[in-house]
Amino acid sequence: MIRTECLIEAFRDTGVRKRLRISRRDRVRAVTCFDPPKSCTRCPRLAGFRRENRTLYPDFHNAPVGLWGDRDAPLLIVGLAPGLKGANRTGRPFTGDASGALLFASLLRIGFASRNNAQSGGGGTMSLHNCAITNAVACVPPKNRPTAQELSNCRPYLAAQLKAPEVVLALGRVAQEAVLKVSGQKPCEYPFGHGAAYRIGAQILICSFHPSRYNVATKRINEAMMDEVLMLCKKKLEAVQAGPSAE
Numbered sequence: 001m002i003r004t005e006c007l008i009e010a011f012r013d014t015g016v017r018k019r020l021r022i023s024r025r026d027r028v029r030a031v032t033c034f035d036p037p038k039s040c041t042r043c044p045r046l047a048g049f050r051r052e053n054r055t056l057y058p059d060f061h062n063a064p065v066g067l068w069g070d071r072d073a074p075l076l077i078v079g080l081a082p083g084l085k086g087a088n089r090t091g092r093p094f095t096g097d098a099s100g101a102l103l104f105a106s107l108l109r110i111g112f113a114s115r116n117n118a119q120s121g122g123g124g125t126m127s128l129h130n131c132a133i134t135n136a137v138a139c140v141p142p143k144n145r146p147t148a149q150e151l152s153n154c155r156p157y158l159a160a161q162l163k164a165p166e167v168v169l170a171l172g173r174v175a176q177e178a179v180l181k182v183s184g185q186k187p188c189e190y191p192f193g194h195g196a197a198y199r200i201g202a203q204i205l206i207c208s209f210h211p212s213r214y215n216v217a218t219k220r221i222n223e224a225m226m227d228e229v230l231m232l233c234k235k236k237l238e239a240v241q242a243g244p245s246a247e
């Protein structure tokens, strides 16, 4: 049986598709593939960067970083991309760097996460409740900057991950645009702002500044602002689950 992760690559090549006689059902499974394959080469620049990092940091994860949390979680948090020494090291979104420290502390305070062992750093023993975390681009990009083409290449995975949640929290403008593009919306019609909330079809999209070290240092975001936006997510989630009249 052909593995689903191989299919997403094969599906894009008509010759391969014909030779392998990939059925329509398998094609559907392929395009709804949740996490990218470890060896994904759709972005040559990022695949090359992963190879370089395997030499430089052989103990790191150095592969695409998939969604963390329950695939059916009602809240999905979408960041930009793995950090070189954060998610690219640990293999889990936002785990192990300054962005994660701010986000996880806030998730704990608002009740979207719990941790059994407070001594453990980087969210090591944390479990998420009613929420999952992913990135618009699954591979670490040089200088934290994915190109428009790389965002587009990784969109099928994000699209699959966006099917379940009722509320989506986009961390940063690029993540917001990535989510809007999956829904076929024009980003210019949904201005970015911290705490901005939009109904997009059956989902609610909430925007926040990214909790990056740079944004914290420049005072664009702080603990209180992160708490505020996660509390807004919680309220929207409760309202959606209570029914249309409560929204």
Ligand code: SF4
Pocket: 036, 037, 040, 041, 042, 043, 044, 046, 047, 064, 137, 138, 139, 150, 153, 154
């Ligand atoms: S960013 Fe996504 S599409 Fe590009 S190589 Fe990594 S997993 Fe593949």
